[in-house]
Amino acid sequence: MESTNAQQALKQTFNLLKYTFVIVPIVAGADKFTNLLTEWDQYLNPTLGALLPFSASAFMMVVGVIEIVAGLIVLKKPDIGGYIVAAWLTLIALTLLAGFNYVDVAVRDLVMAIAALSMARIAKTIV
Template sequence: MNSNVHVVKNILKYTFGLVPIVAGLDKFTNILTNWSQYVSDGFAGMIPFEPSTFMMIVGVIEIVAGVLVLTKTKLGAYVVSAWLTAIALTLIFSWSYVDVAVRDLVMAIAAFSLAKLSETNFSTN
């Protein structure tokens, strides 16, 4: 059982470490998607810069969160879980990309699960 838990923890650790880093880097290149489309018109009107600049700031936060998962897994997993929940709630409140919001909530639960696994005796972080 402990070896299976260790395997699952490592899969989640590298998933929630590497995916935020890749997504964060993509905020600067828009290879995967045009990230600015996820900024609602109402919110875009409130920020003092272009949505693309805002998404670059988001990218830096995601890169830091991914590195945190890889280096301090428990803390990083809680950060990623909270970040994904915040993104999902923002999308739900604007009622745009609700499918993405649901996916992000599922990922937040998985990141929270990683944090809880990282608190157990068979953890190294």
Template structure:
């Protein structure tokens, strides 16, 4: 693999490994933000528990996804990409935090790119 491609792959790997772990851990502390604010009232009314409990479950999923990116990069990156698309779609459907939804879609594309770089196939450009 070209050294520049390898360098970019590693930057993406550690970004999409560490950031979900940090964001997931913050679901327990709300230091970075009050995460439950991102849950629309309509969605919150469908939950069988408090929105903060839902965000803790989300945090656990994000922590696992981050560790997957660090240990099994290809599958972890596909999971993070799909997760980010799901978050963005939820925000778009509720028409809340659309700017965050757009950012999450861009990050999903970057995570998908990491997954493709991790497939190990060497094809000419």
């Protein structure tokens, strides 16, 4: 009985994480096209932005597509998608830290990366 309760709690935790990492990347990715939540260009490290052969807005739209695809992968294959989202969030955090801009956002992204990694590991045991 206790094992069943633990398995049920683990499944609920997994589903909470899974749907978070489906919805959040898709919403954030879609918002790269509308800028309703924030002006995404401001988060681009200026050094990286100067190296781009196109505008920061165009770059953010590419980022948006990647985020939407990552969210869809989590929906279909959470064990793989979790690792993708964790890597993506870590990369974003590192670029923010490199410019020492938005350190608070970088720390939050690293925490979310740990949660995505945890979800991927749980997925291997229950899916």
